[in-house]
Amino acid sequence: MIVDTWVIFILGIMIIGSIAAIEQKEMLSAIITVGIVGLGTSLIFLFLQAPDLAIVQFLFEIFAIIILVRAFIKPDYHKSEPSIMNKIVTVLTVLVLVAILFCSIDMLKALPEFGNPSMETSKYYVDNANAAKETHSANIVTSIILDYRAYDTLGEATVLFTAILGTITILRIKTKKRKSEEAIE
Amino acid sequence: MKQSDGMTVIVKTITRMSVWLIILYGIYIILHGHLTPGGGFAGGVIIALAFLNVMLAYGRKYTEQWLNVRIMYDLVSTGAILFLIIGIFGIALKGSFLANILDLGELFKLESAGVIPIIDIFIGVIVSMGLFVMVWTLAVFHLEDGGEE
Numbered sequence: 001m002i003v004d005t006w007v008i009f010i011l012g013i014m015i016i017g018s019i020a021a022i023e024q025k026e027m028l029s030a031i032i033t034v035g036i037v038g039l040g041t042s043l044i045f046l047f048l049q050a051p052d053l054a055i056v057q058f059l060f061e062i063f064a065i066i067i068l069v070r071a072f073i074k075p076d077y078h079k080s081e082p083s084i085m086n087k088i089v090t091v092l093t094v095l096v097l098v099a100i101l102f103c104s105i106d107m108l109k110a111l112p113e114f115g116n117p118s119m120e121t122s123k124y125y126v127d128n129a130n131a132a133k134e135t136h137s138a139n140i141v142t143s144i145i146l147d148y149r150a151y152d153t154l155g156e157a158t159v160l161f162t163a164i165l166g167t168i169t170i171l172r173i174k175t176k177k178r179k180s181e182e183a184i185e
Numbered sequence: 186m187k188q189s190d191g192m193t194v195i196v197k198t199i200t201r202m203s204v205w206l207i208i209l210y211g212i213y214i215i216l217h218g219h220l221t222p223g224g225g226f227a228g229g230v231i232i233a234l235a236f237l238n239v240m241l242a243y244g245r246k247y248t249e250q251w252l253n254v255r256i257m258y259d260l261v262s263t264g265a266i267l268f269l270i271i272g273i274f275g276i277a278l279k280g281s282f283l284a285n286i287l288d289l290g291e292l293f294k295l296e297s298a299g300v301i302p303i304i305d306i307f308i309g310v311i312v313s314m315g316l317f318v319m320v321w322t323l324a325v326f327h328l329e330d331g332g333e334e
Binding site for chain 1: 214221226231283292293298300301304315320325
């Protein structure tokens with residue numbers, strides 16, 4: 001019950017933070033205010049007893065803020081005023097989202113109670129400490145992501161690797177082109 | 186030293202004192218991934234952020250002398266390939282991809298859980314070098330695009 005109250009409190013702060021980020025006039029303060037959402041998510045993970053996720057979420061939030069600051073802090077960045085068409089589209093989007101939420105109330109009620117998963121596999125890992133017995137890893141989360149589900153982790157590493165490869169390839173082509181143009185001139 | 190070459194002397198001094206501690210903490214998180222919360226991803230991001238800290242505080246030119254960025258490109262690929270090779274060894278020795286091929290050892294000891302800490306180290310190398318190289322490439326491109334530094 002106490003955890004529920006804290007989670008709702010942090011969710012409220014996150015909603016207020018995201019609204020404040022939209023209303024900021026300065027780009028830098030807007031980016032820093034966006035950080036409230038990520039750090040709130042990290043706190044929620046901590047309250048739900050998932051420290052592994054909380055650490056990763058916290059660090060990636062800092063990383064994302066650094067990249068955003070590097071990317072968007074430019075003197076010539078101008079803010080465009082929203083047109084009437086934009087406002088109409090925004091109102092329509094909010095209405096559709098509210099309608100979807102309203103229609104899915106029955107489905108949300110049918111979900112299993114929070115913290116009581118009915119999955120057989122997760123029961124197998126936790127009950128009788130099967131994961132610790134079979135892999136001899138004291139941290140059950142690590143034993144799952146690097147032993148039982150190591151194939152998923154390989155996919156995750158491949159996603160990261162491909163992102164790096166794409167960044168380097170695209171940016172290097174442009175740099176090379178510029179150098180050859182300079183050589184011609 | 187010009188003002189445009191990195192940040193103020195306060196930031197530089199703090200960075201000089203703290204960067205090795207941050208890197209050490211990242212290595213600790215990676216090596217104890219199977220005992221305490223954390224692991225390859227978290228420790229890798231900590232190390233990448235330590236390098237980024239140096240890059241932001243001291244500027245691009247100093248970091249280029251301090252770190253060998255070319256080797257980092259190769260380390261990312263090496264980590265990914267070694268991860269795959271361990272998986273193939275699992276097929277060869279135990280009959281399934283990424284099987285735990287080493288001795289499991291004693292619970293709660295640092296050298297336990299067989300192949301898990303080794304995969305953790307490889308993931309740490311991929312994440313730490315990869316994220317830093319990504320931001321580095323973006324920064325270099327920004328500079329050669331005629332932007333200010």
